[in-house]
Amino acid sequence: MGPGEWEGASKARFTLGGVEVTLWVMNDHRYIYFALLVDDDDLDTGPDKVDRVIFYFDSDADGVGPEQGEDMFAWNGFPGEGREPGYYDLHTMEGSYIFSGSAVLDSVQDGVGKASLTLQGIFFEFSKPLVGSSPDEDFQLSYGDEVGFAVRLSIDSYDRGMWPSSNYAEFALYEVASPPSGAATTPPPTGGGQPVTSSGGGHAVAIAFSKRGETLDDLDSDLWVTSESGAPVARLSRRSGADEYQPSASDDGSVIAFSAAPYPV
Numbered sequence: 001m002g003p004g005e006w007e008g009a010s011k012a013r014f015t016l017g018g019v020e021v022t023l024w025v026m027n028d029h030r031y032i033y034f035a036l037l038v039d040d041d042d043l044d045t046g047p048d049k050v051d052r053v054i055f056y057f058d059s060d061a062d063g064v065g066p067e068q069g070e071d072m073f074a075w076n077g078f079p080g081e082g083r084e085p086g087y088y089d090l091h092t093m094e095g096s097y098i099f100s101g102s103a104v105l106d107s108v109q110d111g112v113g114k115a116s117l118t119l120q121g122i123f124f125e126f127s128k129p130l131v132g133s134s135p136d137e138d139f140q141l142s143y144g145d146e147v148g149f150a151v152r153l154s155i156d157s158y159d160r161g162m163w164p165s166s167n168y169a170e171f172a173l174y175e176v177a178s179p180p181s182g183a184a185t186t187p188p189p190t191g192g193g194q195p196v197t198s199s200g201g202g203h204a205v206a207i208a209f210s211k212r213g214e215t216l217d218d219l220d221s222d223l224w225v226t227s228e229s230g231a232p233v234a235r236l237s238r239r240s241g242a243d244e245y246q247p248s249a250s251d252d253g254s255v256i257a258f259s260a261a262p263y264p265v
């Protein structure tokens with residue numbers, strides 16, 4: 001995680017079933033991001049020993065859940081025979097109980113998730129569109145909306161329990177932050193990045209922005225540039241294992257400075 005990306009995130013630390021957990025939540029104008037650092041020294045993927053984290057949502061923040069179609073996603077080290085370990089976009093069935101097997105795979109997989117072993121533990125990282133493909137399977141969030149969420153953790157095949165409460169119908173609340181100034185006033189269904197406008201003499205020549213990759217092996221941020229009209233787009237940097245962010249252009253637009261950090265830390 002690049003310090004420029006997570007330093008403004010909401011953060012919680014707690015212990016679940018004897019395991020230390022740190023949680024971060026934030027959003028930009030397209031995605032809501034969750035990260036979870038779990039104190040464990042092996043990332044287990046298999047039927048005999050499995051690590052797994054499930055996020056489930058009170059999508060409409062009405063304090064009632066899980067309700068039919070409310071959002072879920074998971075990183076699952078053993079989702080079942082014939083399925084790959086990794087990220088799954090899910091939703092709940094009416095009256096179903098999380099972990100009972102009655103969570104349902106979405107017809108369209110939105111978002112990405114990644115788990116990696118770091119010196120501090122297993123680092124789970126997720127991004128999910130504020131506006132998912134289906135209102136029946138994904139949350140549809142606008143700036144200022146609240147969304148309820150809860151986390152269920154299983155480490156080394158042992159169910160460590162749920163946060164914020166052992167009562168699965170209790171949720172933490174996250175308020176979707178307004179976008180950076182100059183961004184659209186409602187979340188677009190597609191698009192990405194945190195735009196940073198670089199303008200000289202009152203006329204923007206280009207907009208450099210930091211954008212996360214959208215595939216599992218390209219989750220770090222790279223620099224991209226677009227014209228003021230929104231096209232064309234070109235990638236300026238592509239370094240695996242490093243975040244480039246906070247681009248800033250010189251007055252004449254000929255030089256772009258940026259910050260960089262190892263990813264994930």
Ligand SMILES: [Ca+2]
Nearest residue numbers: 042044051156
């Ligand atoms: Ca483990």
Ligand SMILES: [Ca+2]
Nearest residue numbers: 058062064065
């Ligand atoms: Ca609800």
Ligand SMILES: [Ca+2]
Nearest residue numbers: 106108110138
């Ligand atoms: Ca979906």
Ligand SMILES: [Ca+2]
Nearest residue numbers: 072090137138
């Ligand atoms: Ca979903």
